[in-house]
Amino acid sequence: QKEVEQDPGPLSVPEGAIVSLNCTYSNSAFQYFMWYRQYSRKGPELLMYTYSSGNKEDGRFTAQVDKSSKYISLFIRDSQPSDSATYLCAMSAGKAGTALIFGKGTTLSVSS
Amino acid sequence: DGGITQSPKYLFRKEGQNVTLSCEQNLNHDAMYWYRQDPGQGLRLIYYSQIVNDFQKGDIAEGYSVSREKKESFPLTVTSAQKNPTAFYLCASSRRGLNTEAFFGQGTRLTVV
Numbered sequence: 692q693k694e695v696e697q698d699p700g701p702l703s704v705p706e707g708a709i710v711s712l713n714c715t716y717s718n719s720a721f722q723y724f725m726w727y728r729q730y731s732r733k734g735p736e737l738l739m740y741t742y743s744s745g746n747k748e749d750g751r752f753t754a755q756v757d758k759s760s761k762y763i764s765l766f767i768r769d770s771q772p773s774d775s776a777t778y779l780c781a782m783s784a785g786k787a788g789t790a791l792i793f794g795k796g797t798t799l800s801v802s803s
Numbered sequence: 804d805g806g807i808t809q810s811p812k813y814l815f816r817k818e819g820q821n822v823t824l825s826c827e828q829n830l831n832h833d834a835m836y837w838y839r840q841d842p843g844q845g846l847r848l849i850y851y852s853q854i855v856n857d858f859q860k861g862d863i864a865e866g867y868s869v870s871r872e873k874k875e876s877f878p879l880t881v882t883s884a885q886k887n888p889t890a891f892y893l894c895a896s897s898r899r900g901l902n903t904e905a906f907f908g909q910g911t912r913l914t915v916v
Contacts, residue, residue: 733910734893734908734909735907736907737904737906740904790861793846795844795845796845
């Protein structure tokens with residue numbers, strides 16, 4: 692079992708839809724959870740950063756972490772064509788000498 | 804503006820040649836990372852450095868080398884020993900300890916011809 696699993700999609704939705712992106716993980720030591728957005732041929736940009744369990748909201752984006760289920764989600768409300776990108780989850784145990792572990796990314800397409 | 808600069812954006816290399824990718828950051832971050840991204844593979848860690856003059860191998864270090872002589876700079880050399888070097892290479896940095904988020908450069912697309 693890979694440490695982080697993420698459905699690659701592609702996921703296609705109409706403009707205005709609510710999008711749900713998810714990752715599961717196996718390492719119970721993970722405490723820091725991030726979502727990155729990556730446009731084609733660009734570097735990933737940080738969207739959301741969450742520590743431990745709970746929800747975090749930023750505009751149209753909501754990140755949820757359920758450590759008991761080892762499951763994280765990113766919700767996008769009122770999706771826009773500009774949200775079309777690849778979304779990568781990433782997580783870390785936060786220990787010195789370790790690095791972020793990434794999911795493979797989910798490709799999202801929002802049509803107008 | 805603070806950030807991470809990777810150069811060049813596109814790079815072509817002949818088989819058998821070494822090539823060095825540049826990564827510079829002015830965020831005053833201690834930690835720096837190199838990832839490789841291939842279609843369908845996600846990001847795979849090549850090398851990372853938590854502090855100047857120290858670095859560790861990641862999951863796919865074979866055929867690559869790095870140096871960390873300055874806090875701001877973490878160049879990656881793709882050697883002729885790397886069997887499949889054509890890929891998108893991403894450099895990132897973070898505050899030390901990796902319990903904080905990492906910030907990425909815009910990447911270098913390396914093509915072996």
